[in-house]
Amino acid sequence: MSNGLQGIHHVALICADYVRSRAFYVDVLGLAVIAEHHRAARDSWKLDLALPDGGQLELFSFPHPPPRPSRPEAQGLRHLAFRVEALEPFIAHLAQHGVACEPIRVDEYTGRRFTFFADPDDLPLELYETR
Known part of the structure; x- marks a missing residue:
């Protein structure tokens, strides 16, 4: 089907400590920064990172995000x-x-x-x- 799904465009993650997570994904994993924006109204950062295959990883920060319930068998990702x-x-x-x-x-x-x-x-x- 030519109009169907073509792949994953991006995966979005919410982190607890933006600076720490940014360093991990950029400096340790080596992902390139596409764009980085601070959204003052939400007190939130949004970082778009390039994956080598053309996909993207979006890293978000929000004040006081709830922790993941369990690892790795929690519902969701x-x-x-x-x-x-x-x-x-x-x-x-x-x-x-x-x-x-x-x-x-x-x-x-x-x-x-x-x-x-x-x-x-x-x-x-x-x-x-x-x-």
Whole structure:
């Protein structure tokens, strides 16, 4: 269907500490800033980040956001997965920044390797190997 869904345009995240989360997604994960705006009426930041495949990640801050109820099986977004060519180099990069990854697992259906780590708000993030 040519008028149907074509992919994910963006994923939006709300963070507890904007400065800390901005540093994590830009400096640690290496996402490029597209735009950054402070919305004074909402006392809120909105940061648009570019993903290498053309998608975007939107990072929002709001005063006193409620915490995520549980990890990772709460209703709603379970986790956000990033494609990487190889796990080990990116795991090493994260470790240099003090970010721990879970042991590497293998997807029982695809045979692909993956691991989980967390952002500064304990949002579960996944690295999914594509090679």
